[in-house]
Amino acid sequence: MxxxxxxxxxxxxxxxxxxxxxxxxxxxxxxxxxxxxxxxxxxxxxxxxxxxxxxxxxxxxxxxxxxxxxxxxxxxxxxxxxxxxxxxxxxxxxxxxxxxxxxxxxxxxxxxxxxxxxxxxxxxxxxxxxxxxxxxxxxxxxxxxxxxxxxxxxxxxxxxxxxxxxxxxxxxxxxxxxxxxxxxxxxxxxxxxxxxxxxxxxxxxxxxxxxxxxxxxxxxxxxHTDPEDRVATHARRALIETVGITPPAIDHIARLLAMHPRTLQRRLAAESTGFGEILEDVRRDLALRYITTTDLPLGQVAAMAGFADQSGLSHAVRRWRGASPSEVRRLARGTS
Structure with a gap:
């Protein structure tokens, strides 16, 4: 932001x-x-x-x-x-x-x-x-x-x-x-x-x-808390690096951060967030970035943003933006 x-x-x-x-x-x-x-x-x-x-x-x-x-x-x-x-x-x-x-x-x-x-x-x-x-x-x-x-x-x-x-x-x-x-x-x-x-x-x-x-x-x-001191920042970065490559499971991210999954859950809760919320943010940011700044096929965008298929991407984008991925892409480019 x-x-x-x-x-x-x-x-x-x-x-x-x-x-x-x-x-x-x-x-x-x-x-x-x-x-x-x-x-x-x-x-x-x-x-x-x-x-x-x-x-x-x-x-x-x-x-x-x-x-x-x-x-x-x-x-x-x-x-x-x-x-x-x-x-x-x-x-x-x-x-x-x-x-x-x-x-x-x-x-x-x-x-x-x-x-x-x-x-x-x-x-x-x-x-x-x-x-x-x-x-x-x-x-x-x-x-x-x-x-x-x-x-x-x-x-x-x-x-x-x-x-x-x-x-x-x-x-x-x-x-x-x-x-x-x-x-x-x-x-x-x-x-x-x-x-x-x-x-x-x-x-x-x-x-x-x-x-x-x-x-x-x-x-x-x-x-103001420096984001570098927040566990949520490191969890987010780990997800950015792995979404679309490996399943986005909390066990995997906890292992990358060298902590137990329950410890990760507790520390995220103490920062007023949770693993699911961070994953949703990462998927949204990656998907909208690829949609609006690249010409990648939408099926490929779905995979790179961690969705099982293009249908899952479409449902998510409609929830976030109230429009289909194709409509979001056209709007960002100022085309009809």
């Missing part, structure tokens, strides 16, 4: 381009409330597919970059004050890395060695967990564009930015990218990243306030 704040500015931009934001949201089963509410949770696969569709349908290849211009650090909600009150760039990045799951558990940022081997350079990477959602060029450009804008605003300009790295090939003329970032942009990289001089990590923030940061971090730690 991702917070609806990621769509801040989406409605205005789509309307400026002559599109219908509500129609786009309905095509991808995005709650209409997410278009006006920062805290509404949105399935990240639908969120990203909608961005790609908006760019395609409205003939706006730089849609993600335009949307990034309409946003600022405020979209991060309660995480924003903790970042702004940090004393240095390194401290802000540590905070953002630790708590970005509050915005979306599927996203992560990190400080990594320079992929081009320069010791005086580090890569500030931005990634989406491929186990949770397919790669989206527009969502990557939105994320990297926002990352760049927030960093520049916090330190008064990104002097020391060596290059911007994007995993996909250019969607717009290269001059559009270099004009946006004010630096060289390279395509086909291993990960989205801002390559910056290492000394930038030591830059101090004029907004730094240790007391405010401590209060903000304490609030985040008290009210």
């Amino acid at each position: 991702i917070r609806g704040a990621s769509l801040r500015g989406f409605t205005r931009l789509v309307e400026e381009l002559g599109g219908e934001p509500v129609e786009l949201a309905r095509r991808f089963a995005i709650p209409l409330r997410a278009l006006v509410s920062d805290d509404e949770l949105v399935p990240i696969t639908g969120h990203d597919a909608m961005l790609d569709a908006a760019a395609r349908d409205l003939r706006c290849p730089d849609f993600g970059l335009r949307l990034a211009r309409a946003q600022d650090i405020g979209i991060l909600g309660r995480l924003a004050p903790a970042i702004e009150a940090s004393s240095t760039v390194a401290e802000a990045l540590e905070c953002a890395s630790r708590f970005l799951f509050v915005h979306s558990p599927a996203l992560s940022i990190a400080v990594e060695p320079d992929p081009r081997g320069r010791r005086e350079v580090v890569a500030l990477t931005y990634r989406k967990d491929a186990r949770e959602s397919p790669y989206s060029p527009q969502a990557m450009e939105l994320g990297i564009g926002l990352f760049h804008g927030v960093a520049a605003a916090l330190v008064g300009g990104l002097r020391g930015l060596r290059s911007v790295e994007l995993p996909h090939q250019p969607l717009s003329p290269v001059a559009r990218y270099t004009g946006f970032f004010g630096a060289d942009v390279r395509f086909g990289s291993q990960a989205g990243a801002l390559r910056v001089e290492r000394r930038l990590l030591e830059r101090e923030f004029s907004s730094g306030d240790a007391a405010v940061r401590r209060l903000a971090v304490d609030h985040l730690a008290r009210h």
